[in-house]
Amino acid sequence: MRKIGVFVCHCGLNIAGTIDVQRVVEEIKKYPGVAFATDYKYMCSDPGQALIREAVADYGLDGVVVAACSPAMHEVTFRKTARAAGVNPYLTEIANIREQISWVHQTQPEEATRKAIETIATIIEKVRYDEALEPFSLPLVKRALVIGGGIAGMTAALHIADAGYPVVLVEREAQLGGKMRQLSGLYLNFDAAPDLLETKIAAVMQHPNIQVLTNAEVVELGGYVGNFTVKVSSGFQVPGSRLQVPGSETAQSGINLAPETRNLEPETQNPEPETFTFDIGAIVVATGFDLLPKSELGEYGGGRPPDVIDGLQFERMLAGGEIRRPSDGAVPKEVVWVQCAGSRDPELHMPYCSKICCMYVAKQAIAYKQRVPDGQAYVFYIDIRSQGKGYEEFVQRAMSEYDVLYLRGKVARVFEEDGRVVVYGVDTLSGKAVEVQADLVVLATAVVPSTGARDLAQRLRVSTDEYGFFSEAHPKLRPVESLTAGIFLAGAAQFPKDIPETVAQASGAAAKVLGLFAQQEMVQEPTIAFVDEELCAGCGLCVAACPYEARVMHSWKPIAVVQTALCQGCGACVVACPNKASSLRNLSTEQLLAMMEPVL
Template sequence: MGEERSWCGDPTRSAGSRSRSPLIWSWWRRPFCHGPRRAAWPRCSRCRWMGLAGCCPTTRTSARWRQSGPASFWPALAPAQWTFQKQSPTPAGQRLRCSNCSPVGAKKMRRRGNNVARIGVFVCHCGLNIASTVDVERVAEALRNYPGVALATDYKYMCSDPGQGLIQEAIQEHDLDGVVVAACSPAMHEATFRKAAAAAGLNPYQVEIANIREQISWPHQKEPEEATRKAIETVQSLVEKTRYDEPLIPLELPITKRALVVGGGIAGLTAALEISDAGYPVVLVEQADELGGRMAQLSRLYLNFDDSENLLESRVEAVLHHPLIQVHTGAEVTDFEGYVGNFKAAVSKNGGRSASEPSPDSYDVGAVIVATGFDLYAQQNLPEYGGGRLPNVVDGLCFEEMLRTGQVRRPSDGRVPREIVWVQCAGSRDPILHCSHCSKICCMYVAKQAIAYRRTIPESQAYVFYIDIRSQGRGYDEFVQYAMEELDVVYLRGKVSRIIPVEQNGRLEVWGADTLSGQAVRVQADLVVLAMAAVPHAGSDGLARLMRVATDESGFLAEAHPKLRPVESPTAGIYLAGAAQFPKDIPETVAQASGAAAKVLQLFAQREMVAEPTVACVDEALCSGCGRCVPVCPYGARELHPWRELSTVNAALCQSCGACAVACPNKATTVRNLTTEQVLAMVEAMLT
């Protein structure tokens, strides 16, 4: 720390002297510029990089500078670590460019734009999905005469091997600078076409996908002329965007190969075991004092009535005695920051609410699995059912406790109930007063409880009020039919309006309706079991805000894509398992936990993590440090540098949404390959 560094390459200036553009050495020992005036440093006229961090932000490759002024300009300013290409002085007034932005060099590093681009357009028929509505030959013909298009053709299936080969041959034969594929959604085959272009020598980030199937062909099936016109304009706009696409190289980020699992239920236990069995350490955090979650409260599991306690006990013992799993019970995650591969989490006992507890433990982790489970909707919210007021009205978990202990008794007097009524959808599927979602598991566990009750007390009678029976799964419908036909469980299709006490013997009377017969129904019972709605765990909302994980309208954690990315959250590196994402039964929970663990292992299998380079970047010459971009970023990727008074971007967190670019009053922020210039060019192409 006592060693003095020279400033601006001049050994006569000490570290204590002032300078307009001092050269500061950070902890990673790479110089960067400080101060409001940085004009003395060499700056690339295109990517605006100042040459101080060893790589060009546009391409993330080592940059060697091309000199555009007198040779005497360099020695006084350049540190010894910089390398320059020797070149004759260029005419005065020529702009300075780093080699990655220079017109000379490899073809894939050339500047695009205006009339220098050579773009290939490939229109896919997608069988009849597109060709039955859009005149694909006409689209290709219209693009052949469009400025900057060197080739336009159509093919039946562009995603097929012959279709990809057609793209590769065209890139090499016509020396293409960019490719536009008019086909299906980019979510389907963008990676396919980028890989094909890269194999032919074209930078994959100069490939654009025009979605003319989901956005044009399918919505306009009865309007072929309108669909064709719209397809032509859409492809033209993508051609304009491709003109200015920069050749990018994916970012490489280090990975901390330790996982954090939040939740000690069957989902968290399964995920922790599968990750640790692969040789990676795991930190398991459970809010309760014991592991097991909701499964520990169950008696037996449908369909085959396996003992829940025995199945769970083996998992708990395996976790507690695993050398790579560190378990924290009675604890919560109280602080969380970082990005995929490099998170930092603070774990505190009792959520840090006790002053006597020691300081929280801090862990560096590379991935997180959230398996916080679910709670039941409060009975007090259902006064018409006597919730919280009538002792003989209980919820499903309370009845599970009776079955687990073998003591099916009324809470009021301890007598054995001879008639029990189950009320399904209690608090769920009611968007006006309660929860709008279906809890999914109620139909099956009510059938299981009714079967177990009839087997335990053969002379008893069971009634089930239901709206619909949703038994989805192999053998599930047969299980419900068995309860109806073999054990004479009476199913009444209708909504229960109220539950009132009867004076004699503390019995209850359930008022409802049988929609199949169209008559009102009144059933007297000794005990009423409410299949309460499953709602998000009480602490999941705060955890979602802490980790910046999106939630759905019901409060459950939202997945990135319901079909293609069902176990991933929109925040990279954070995965979902179990009922934290939505109510689900034990088999589905275990399957999703295994899927989330597989995603973590896929991440840890990489030596370095590869991230998309199409992120936001800041022009330091325009940035005023106002900080407006920081609060608008939904991913926490923006922050102000503590002493440079400039906004910075965490490329690993950035998801290229562009919110910061919109908020910037100085236009200092742009998203790579989605600049203002590109957007305006696309709009102009659509309007002309």
């Protein structure tokens, strides 16, 4: 028979103000198996913890129940205390008599006291049947995979590689650089993007710890955190995927037409894709973004007028040097930027703010005015969101120094007429309708997840939001982790971001990877599911029920097995199993029935 000690906390008056703690202690002392029971003002304080340690020594306790606040608050604290006193931490349990009793039954002290006694009794029953457990140790492969070779992926790869760990960098296109490859000068100081990028690419290519695979895609992922098996196909071409070759048409036409994306000829590809398999410990997903196709925006020309272009097309013009409109190569004298083209439009397109447009439009308008000083730049906007160091001042400079005319109001229609592009809008600040006969219209189209991001997410078993952006584990406190252990997120793959934010998140993801790699081995909580091989009929219902992909069929035996590193102990398999072959450690069916006994 286990010798259990019960420690009832007052939590000042939080508990003792409602519950008669003395009576609880008196009643619990009589309960079978209870060798010791006491109460104290603050059990989590140093003297409170000392009290537990002394009682364990004096009465030879081998099980501890602390009746106090939620286990989310102090389970870790009291399990440490128990371990220090020589009691297995998994034989130490919390009875929550604060959040679930004293706080919610303040007007019923009598009933609250009775509920507290019953609750403590259930936990005593649980401890009686608890097994002494030890955390698992799992081996850890200290090699990282970075998916995406844009600024996010390269930043993360360099940080991890600099710390001395090998990195496999997989890029879908033929070259590293991602979207930043298409950009001209960057906002705030007009740093030349190509120069910054070339330095980064050179650092990545020359790094002894980084293996770069271009024209490559992750085709399969197996295993779990610390022990992933990744198959990468090099020379792989996703159906419909396109290779963008910036500036390629400039030389032929003499006009800096925005080079459209073009399909790479199959002959130029490696005809037989090679597949490589890697053992990987952690993964950084940095697949970036695409722009909403102009063809989606019927009211803005539906992609048909040649002089209605998107932000990246204008970037490529700027990078090419001269600004000439696609239709006839003339220098445009009246240029209109349309912000929120497809963003902040819950009815028709994307409800979210694409975040980067306000700033890049200000930059493009300034760059235009620098090259065409006698031209007129108009920007239609709903709100200007310039949140960042120096960002607001930059936008104000566009207005006051470069005379960019900002018009507050969403553009209603863009159409071609007599070789010009007509823009119907309104200036809500004066309440006047505005019509501009423009030479060139630049749509700041919505930022959307990179093509194929959803498929990749499925292969990685990582969740995405409704738009296909990778979901972070917690919107505020865990913004660089996915919900799948060992897979981290960087850059616009998670949500639209500009370069500084992308670099910050990529550095954060790299730090998380390094934190994982700094461990000797991985430690896993032992309170997870297990399968009784004698009872398991191999029906596979648990495999389907498991939300963490932790259940698989045995490679040759007709039974299901638990991948211990992936199991989160949720219990879905226990419910699904028709044979009661699935159980959770320290939450067995027998235990649950015993726990129900005192309250029936």
